[in-house]
Amino acid sequence: MVICRQVQRLARKTAKIGLSAISSFKKKALHLMGCLCSKGAKEDANAASGRRTPPRRSEPATDAIAKDSSSSAALNNAKTKGNLYGAEKVVVSLDARISSGNNAEFKGLNAVSGWPSWLVNVAPKAVEGWLPRRADSFEKLAKIGQGTYSVVYKARDLESGKIVALKKVRFVNMDPESVRFMAREIHILRRLDHPNVIKLQGIVTSRVSQSLYLVFEYMEHDLAGLVATPGLKLTEPQIKCIVQQLLHGLDHCHRNGVLHRDIKGSNLLIDSNGTLKIGDFGLAISYDPSNPQPLTSRVVTLWYRPPELLLGATDYAAAVDMWSTGCIVAELFAGKPIMPGRTEVEQIHKIFKLCGSPSENYCKKSKVPETAMFKPQQQYRRCVTETFKDLPTPAVLLIDSLLSLEPEGRGTATSALQSEVIRFFFFFALSLPSLCFLYVCAYAINSLVFLEYMPQFFRAKPLACDPSSLPKLPPSKEYDVRLRQEEARRLRNAAALGGPGAESVKPGNESHVVASRAIDIAAQVKQPTHSTSKSTCEKFSAEDSVPGFRVEPRALPTSAQVPECGSTWNNTGDHHRSVLGRVCSSVRVARKKGPSNSNTPQYDAADLRNGGDRNQRADRPAVSSQKKDQQEDRGRKYKRIHYSGPLMPPGGNIEDMLKEHERHIQEAVRKARLCKGSK
Numbered sequence: 008m009v010i011c012r013q014v015q016r017l018a019r020k021t022a023k024i025g026l027s028a029i030s031s032f033k034k035k036a037l038h039l040m041g042c043l044c045s046k047g048a049k050e051d052a053n054a055a056s057g058r059r060t061p062p063r064r065s066e067p068a069t070d071a072i073a074k075d076s077s078s079s080a081a082l083n084n085a086k087t088k089g090n091l092y093g094a095e096k097v098v099v100s101l102d103a104r105i106s107s108g109n110n111a112e113f114k115g116l117n118a119v120s121g122w123p124s125w126l127v128n129v130a131p132k133a134v135e136g137w138l139p140r141r142a143d144s145f146e147k148l149a150k151i152g153q154g155t156y157s158v159v160y161k162a163r164d165l166e167s168g169k170i171v172a173l174k175k176v177r178f179v180n181m182d183p184e185s186v187r188f189m190a191r192e193i194h195i196l197r198r199l200d201h202p203n204v205i206k207l208q209g210i211v212t213s214r215v216s217q218s219l220y221l222v223f224e225y226m227e228h229d230l231a232g233l234v235a236t237p238g239l240k241l242t243e244p245q246i247k248c249i250v251q252q253l254l255h256g257l258d259h260c261h262r263n264g265v266l267h268r269d270i271k272g273s274n275l276l277i278d279s280n281g282t283l284k285i286g287d288f289g290l291a292i293s294y295d296p297s298n299p300q301p302l303t304s305r306v307v308t309l310w311y312r313p314p315e316l317l318l319g320a321t322d323y324a325a326a327v328d329m330w331s332t333g334c335i336v337a338e339l340f341a342g343k344p345i346m347p348g349r350t351e352v353e354q355i356h357k358i359f360k361l362c363g364s365p366s367e368n369y370c371k372k373s374k375v376p377e378t379a380m381f382k383p384q385q386q387y388r389r390c391v392t393e394t395f396k397d398l399p400t401p402a403v404l405l406i407d408s409l410l411s412l413e414p415e416g417r418g419t420a421t422s423a424l425q426s427e428v429i430r431f432f433f434f435f436a437l438s439l440p441s442l443c444f445l446y447v448c449a450y451a452i453n454s455l456v457f458l459e460y461m462p463q464f465f466r467a468k469p470l471a472c473d474p475s476s477l478p479k480l481p482p483s484k485e486y487d488v489r490l491r492q493e494e495a496r497r498l499r500n501a502a503a504l505g506g507p508g509a510e511s512v513k514p515g516n517e518s519h520v521v522a523s524r525a526i527d528i529a530a531q532v533k534q535p536t537h538s539t540s541k542s543t544c545e546k547f548s549a550e551d552s553v554p555g556f557r558v559e560p561r562a563l564p565t566s567a568q569v570p571e572c573g574s575t576w577n578n579t580g581d582h583h584r585s586v587l588g589r590v591c592s593s594v595r596v597a598r599k600k601g602p603s604n605s606n607t608p609q610y611d612a613a614d615l616r617n618g619g620d621r622n623q624r625a626d627r628p629a630v631s632s633q634k635k636d637q638q639e640d641r642g643r644k645y646k647r648i649h650y651s652g653p654l655m656p657p658g659g660n661i662e663d664m665l666k667e668h669e670r671h672i673q674e675a676v677r678k679a680r681l682c683k684g685s686k
């Protein structure tokens with residue numbers, strides 16, 4: 008009887024699960040339909056083929072994506088969030104008119120609703136169904152982050168009393184292309200809804216500046232800041248917990264046809280409860296695996312960029328995010344970035360040194376003809392397992408699979424999480440003795456299907472901890488680490504030069520203690536933070552300063568550490584330090600020697616924010632070298648054409664080029680030293 012009842016209950020539960028699975032499948036299908044006609048992807052396609060997408064004022068880049076959010080479901084959703092996005096009454100009245108399909112009328116309504124015309128004219132769908140929040144309904148508390156295109160503030164929502172993050176995005180002369188790319192970010196954010204993906208809560212328009220504020224839930228930490236916390240060593244269960252959340256978030260993005268294309272520590276935000284959320288969808292794009300479109304290869308921050316993108320691939324998918332995930336997993340265990348290349352050339356060299364030279368098959372399969380040229384003369388053997396031999400075996404297996412040169416070898420976020428499903432299956436089967444045959448099946452499936460291919464990372468003990476068991480620390484961000492480094496350097500320079508400020512760091516002086524403490528802190532910082540090309544963002548308008556909080560323009564950090572190439576990583580190893588940031592752009596050097604990229608895809612303004620200027624942050628040192636130009640003319644910056652393609656001239660020799668490249672770096676470092684000495 009008991010067994011009978013249990014079976015009945017089980018049947019009912021299964022039916023429920025089945026129904027919810029069907030409805031979630033329907034939802035996903037709807038999402039997918041939305042992205043099938045993604046113009047974001049088309050734009051990338053145009054960019055890759057060298058065509059410039061003419062600005063179409065009535066049809067923004069992300070128009071098609073927005074069809075999804077313009078559905079009555081999305082509007083209903085907006086209604087439920089009436090307070091956040093505007094008064095419910097107004098949204099309801101919008102609903103009727105929008106559904107009439109009169110776009111012009113909608114634009115007018117939006118203008119009436121308070122959206123600036125430069126936004127509704129270019130990207131009406133981005134804000135469809137939402138009403139703007141007023142800037143004065145927030146109180147800025149502090150600047151907490153700075154990105155390439157944005158400044159992030161901690162703020163208080165005066166209506167709800169909640170603490171939020173305001174990401175301020177400024178546009179240059181309301182350039183329609185930049186607005187369109189911004190709109191794409193908004194579209195993508197509105198489509199995603201998952202506990203491990205940052206939620207866009209609303210948009211604030213500013214009357215006094217040509218900018219928008221995106222309102223997000225406030226997150227205390229980012230992973231880059233956490234990893235760089237002096238003295239902090241994450242335990243294996245904590246690392247598993249972080250990676251698991253990251254994979255869940257990525258799984259949601261990929262299932263919804265979104266590639267993030269910038270997975271890195273500073274974009275993985277963690278709140279005070281230990282919940283990780285993927286943030287910064289500025290480079291994200293909608294894609295349809297069944298109808299792939301060429302995409303720009305100039306995405307993903309250099310250290311986390313997969314080999315195929317470095318080689319100029321334009322046909323790629325979710326595997327690019329999986330490579331970055333592999334770099335993150337290894338970084339969490341090693342306590343520092345594993346492949347901190349200074350240039351694209353150095354980056355690909357580091358990859359080959361760790362993951363082995365590409366095979367003949369890889370070169371043949373690669374759709375980028377230049378791949379074969381990158382085959383180093385000296386054959387590198389893959390040494391991922393040796394390099395990480397001190398790490399737990401399941402972790403090494405996971406890293407090894409995620410860092411596959413072949414994108415197909417990296418698996419998917421779903422497959423990386425599969426072992427979890429199996430664990431659940433085990434539990435389920437064990438809890439019902441009458442169904443113990445399921446246990447046998449589960450075991451058989453697991454050993455046959457997964458044991459060989461799946462890293463058993465999440466199944467092996469120790470298991471992932473609960474997010475609430477992640478370290479409780481004061482708010483820490485990559486930005487905080489940078490500030491600490493900058494302050495230490497400033498004090499160090501002042502002491503060395505004996506100039507103004509030197510007095511305050513004389514021994515015996517109390518400030519000296521402060522200075523040496525700051526230097527200590529900088530010395531303790533385990534990981535270099537990523538300098539970004541914020542030349543333009545560093546000029547703050549009066550609007551940026553808030554009472555009691557003055558925002559000072561800051562110099563960029565110029566030093567970072569570089570571990571020995573090919574060295575073995577462990578959790579305790581000392582970090583090699585080296586001077587960076589003064590390196591001339593060897594990428595430019597390489598390109599100067601190269602052909603005039605005749606057979607290289609040209610990326611036009613359509614992808615500027617995406618693969619062009621925005622991505623310059625990826626090539627950090629190269630960015631620094633361009634900083635001056637950018638300061639000179641921000642407007643012109645948006646007109647520059649960037650391209651991705653061969654890093655080497657046809658017939659060139661990779662070894663010679665690397666030697667030449669190294670020589671240029673050494674020369675630049677020597678010059679910088681001389682310069683410093685002569686001051």
Ligand SMILES: Nc1ncnc2c1ncn2[C@@H]1O[C@H](COP(=O)(O)OP(=O)(O)OP(=O)(O)O)[C@@H](O)[C@H]1O
Pocket residue numbers: 151152153154155156157158159172174205223224225226227228229269273274276286287288289484485486539624
């Ligand atoms: N919701 C949030 N809560 C707290 N801090 C945040 C939030 N969103 C972003 N930040 C902080 O601001 C920084 C910059 O934000 P974000 O990455 O979104 O901007 P970006 O211009 O795209 O930056 P980047 O060019 O570095 O990718 C992040 O690294 C993070 O530390």
